Amino acid sequence: MTVDRIFETLASRPRREILAYLSAQELTAGDIASRFAMSAPAISRHLSLLDAAGLVTSERRGQFVFYRLNKESLVNTLTGFAFEICPTAGPLKRESRKLAAKKAST
Amino acid sequence: MTVDRIFETLASRPRREILAYLSAQELTAGDIASRFAMSAPAISRHLSLLDAAGLVTSERRGQFVFYRLNKESLVNTLTGFAFEICPTAGPLKRESRKLAAKKAST
DNA sequence: TATATATTTAACTAATACGTTAATTGGTTA
DNA sequence: TAACCAATTAACGTATTAGTTAAATATATA
Numbered sequence: 001m002t003v004d005r006i007f008e009t010l011a012s013r014p015r016r017e018i019l020a021y022l023s024a025q026e027l028t029a030g031d032i033a034s035r036f037a038m039s040a041p042a043i044s045r046h047l048s049l050l051d052a053a054g055l056v057t058s059e060r061r062g063q064f065v066f067y068r069l070n071k072e073s074l075v076n077t078l079t080g081f082a083f084e085i086c087p088t089a090g091p092l093k094r095e096s097r098k099l100a101a102k103k104a105s106t
Numbered sequence: 107m108t109v110d111r112i113f114e115t116l117a118s119r120p121r122r123e124i125l126a127y128l129s130a131q132e133l134t135a136g137d138i139a140s141r142f143a144m145s146a147p148a149i150s151r152h153l154s155l156l157d158a159a160g161l162v163t164s165e166r167r168g169q170f171v172f173y174r175l176n177k178e179s180l181v182n183t184l185t186g187f188a189f190e191i192c193p194t195a196g197p198l199k200r201e202s203r204k205l206a207a208k209k210a211s212t
Numbered sequence: 213t214a215t216a217t218a219t220t221t222a223a224c225t226a227a228t229a230c231g232t233t234a235a236t237t238g239g240t241t242a
Numbered sequence: 243t244a245a246c247c248a249a250t251t252a253a254c255g256t257a258t259t260a261g262t263t264a265a266a267t268a269t270a271t272a
Binding site: 013028029030033037040043044045048060062063064065 | 247248249250251252
């Protein structure tokens with residue numbers, strides 16, 4: 001099941017960090033690898049898992065492979081699950097969500 | 107970091123199912139175990155991981171140990187991360203979230 | 213006390229995930 | 243073609259995870 005795969009994929013700090021980097025702009029595999037201490041093959045593997053989960057898309061342009069975030073898939077899964085668990089809660093307002101992000105990042 | 111642990115903990119279908127069961131009401135370890143095909147010790151282990159991640163709380167009452175969902179922790183983490191990745195998107199309206207939940211459950 | 217029930221802990225096995233380095237593939241350019 | 247750069251795949255070691263059964267702990271009750 002795809003939700004299984006998405007949560008499995010999100011259970012990795014480097015992969016979540018990759019998604020955060022991609023939230024601002026598309027990046028090549030090399031761009032991404034240069035932001036981490038680990039080897040390029042390791043990052044390539046992470047990218048391929050993110051791709052398999054549908055969380056990113058990739059496109060080769062010349063020598064380079066550009067990766068882009070698939071926001072819809074990510075947001076659908078997370079909000080969908082949160083709603084399944086917690087159907088009573090209303091949607092968080094912008095400020096509350098910012099706060100949650102802050103809390104969550106510590 | 108606690109977000110690490112929470113995502114790690116959510117990367118397990120049985121654990122997510124436990125959370126879904128607990129969303130409706132508190133349940134004993136035995137109640138929960140009876141809903142799964144696996145052994146009671148296995149469920150106990152899942153519960154202890156959920157507890158360690160702060161996603162549930164437990165209370166012994168006589169022979170039984172009751173587990174309750176910690177909604178705040180779950181919702182904060184998921185929305186917080188979604189917002190970090192996707193700060194531009196507005197909060198989903200109730201119907202959209204229902205839809206996302208439906209999509210996410212297939 | 214003795215016995216039964218609920219739950220957890222211990223010991224163990226099998227499968228999976230993550231990182232490394234070396235080799236390979238795809239594309240560019242001298 | 244040769245040399246080079248980007249990225250992926252292959253092969254491999256290590257660590258972690260998820261499940262099993264057996265044993266231990268906690269509480270209730272005859």
